Amino acid sequence: MAEAQIPEGVSADYENVAAREALTAFTAAPDFAGLAAFLNAAREEYLVVDVTGAQKKRATRIRTTRTTKGQPVLPLFTSMAELRAAVPKPSADQVRGAVMPARQALAMIASDRFVAAEVNPGTDKLVLLRKFIERTIDDAFADHPLTAEDLESL
Structure with missing residues (x-):
């Protein structure tokens, strides 16, 4: 079995700087233009998902x-450091994350009945309804950046 090739620039310390900076700007001054800027940045490069405690026997x-109503939420992180920040301190050194292409990580919203995605729950926490994530990964919008008008129409 061939080993997966790790892209250049991706390591355990990987950070999607553009997405983190756009998220910080959006949380400081939320509006649809800032949300569009964040979603455009978040669908590029890589994101991190939490796989702590995952078994190797299966996928x-x-x-x-x-949520407080028991609905599933997909946590996503812009870096391993953000993942560690979301975990209580005694357990932070045992956390495991998977760095994956951003569109693939965002597309995981369709893998279950997720109602939302929560980005960087440890710091610049942002909860995005499923419809915003679906629009972000929609093939119809793959060739051009999302705009504030695209998101307002939802």
Whole structure:
């Protein structure tokens, strides 16, 4: 079996700087233009998912969270450091994450009945409804950046 090729520039310390900076800007001054800028940045490069405690016997499973009503939420992170920041301190050194292409990580929203995605729950926490993630990965919008008008129409 051939080993997976790790892209250049991706390591355990990987950070999607553009997505993190856009998220920080959006949380400081939220509006649809800032949300569009974040989603455009978030669908490029890589994102991190939490696979702590995943068994190797079957396919790797991601850890998820739940709303107060028990609905599943998909946690996504812009870096391993953000993943560690979301975990209580005594357990932070045992956390495991998978760095994956951003569109693939975002597309995981369709793998279950997720109602939302939560980005960087440890710091610049942003909860995005499923419809915004679906629009972000929609093939119809793959060739051009999302705009504030695209998101307002939802």
